[in-house]
Amino acid sequence: MIRLRRILNLRVVAIALYLAIMATIIWASWAGAQRMGYNWQWYRVPQYLYTLSDDGFQPGELLIGLWASVKLSTAAFALAVVLGGAIAMLRLSGLIVGRGLAAVYLELIRNIPLLVLLYLFYYVLGPIFGLDRWGAAIITLAIFHSALISEIFRAGINSVAPGQWEAAAAIGMSRGQAFRHIIIPQSVRFMLPPLTGEVVHLIKSSAIVSVIAVAELTTVGRNIISDTYMSFEIWFTVAAVYLVLTLLLSFGVSVLERRFKTG
Amino acid sequence: MTQQPVIIAQDISKRFNDFQALDRVSLTVDPGERVVICGPSGSGKSTLIRCFNGLETHDDGKLTVDGREMSEGSPHIRQLRQDVGMVFQQFNLFPHLTVLENLMIGPRKVRGLSRHKAEELARTYLDRVHIPEQADKKPEQLSGGQQQRVAIARALCMEPRVMLFDEPTSALDPEMIGEVLDVMVDLAQSGMTMVVVTHEMGFARKVADRMVFMEAGRIVEIAPPEKFFSNPETRRAQRFLNQILGH
């Protein structure tokens, strides 16, 4: 049993196994599509990613959609961090009103499906507060993800030993100074991995805003399919683009983390 | 220099839920005086000295430190803490900062000194605790004894009027206790006002002006060390001394 696991963990074996599984999946879907009489047209896909003409590199619709997804996710994540930070502060504060408010907010978000939250912001609160598609999409994603982010902040801050607060207080620091100079720098190390996970999660859930026709990657993919009927090729491509984006991100952060540890 | 006492505790009490951690404790500490507090574990020694710098607030009685009355949410608590240094059993150094930065952060952020002034101060006190060569290391690279000496230097960098020590050698390996006590003896000889919770009776004999014995949240006995060690007044202090001195 143990020997089997050791063999499976060897890098070469792992890569071979991975390739075998991927090949099986691709072969199975290809064979299935073949049986359906699906007409593969991969050669038509690259133009939706990019074109090379006399004017040089031109991004195609999918890349423009990807850029929109990146902007959407970035804006939503920035707002989610602000909201999550505020909620974490309220929860950590000694104020009963603050804790109560945070608890209600968190319960609400945890118990409303993301899709319903999106409809609420777009169809109900949108008209009231004058939110367009983009505004509704950004706010919905930010609010939805602020819940987990506040939890990440709270856990990160609580993972710093209480003696650190006391030592800071003992040299006359205010709570704010202790927070800024002593607690936060120590808790970033704990927060970085789960925060990366949350960015990946947000990028993935951002696809849902295609239901209100925000022109991001998923919406663009769907539009191309309704023009060309290449549903297999385009959905595979869209999935791959998301995968590349999130893998690049995870890789970037792991480099950052290593630097944090040594630095 | 004012000759009024640095610490005046009058009948202070502290409860944690139903547990009476301090029960009408009265103690006065004069400038330049060295007071050593001992007593069994759980007798309220830590709670008492934590009240002296406002890490705990007493429920009843009156506590005046450095001429200011302490109460729940005292507005001058931060000012006061600059004048009252504290050394913890677990060192509580800031692990993300180097030794030098540990010493400089208080002077810079709290006292508002320039980087240059703060560094000068830090190096002076690092010399005082005999580890100038460790300035650029992180706390985790130091031995326990060295870490505690850095913690002492960090407190001294605030140039306090009184230093509180809460069992500063209890978390140390035996071979490192001496180097920390030596630094504390030096400090005592320089005239610093000190309140030290410790069971190091050799140190107590050497520097204490008065011994305070606590049990169950009360001060049971206060006596000069010669008298306390040879002929304690209470049976309880006698029993405690027998236990700790091992005869």
Ligand SMILES: Nc1ncnc2c1ncn2[C@@H]1O[C@H](COP(=O)(O)OP(=O)(O)O)[C@@H](O)[C@H]1O
């Ligand atoms: N924050 C706290 N909450 C509840 N009980 C506490 C707290 N701090 C101390 N105590 C209790 O008060 C008593 C005295 O504690 P302490 O002052 O630390 O004693 P000592 O330092 O003499 O060992 C102990 O029984 C301890 O359990």
Ligand SMILES: [Mg+2]
């Ligand atoms: Mg104690």
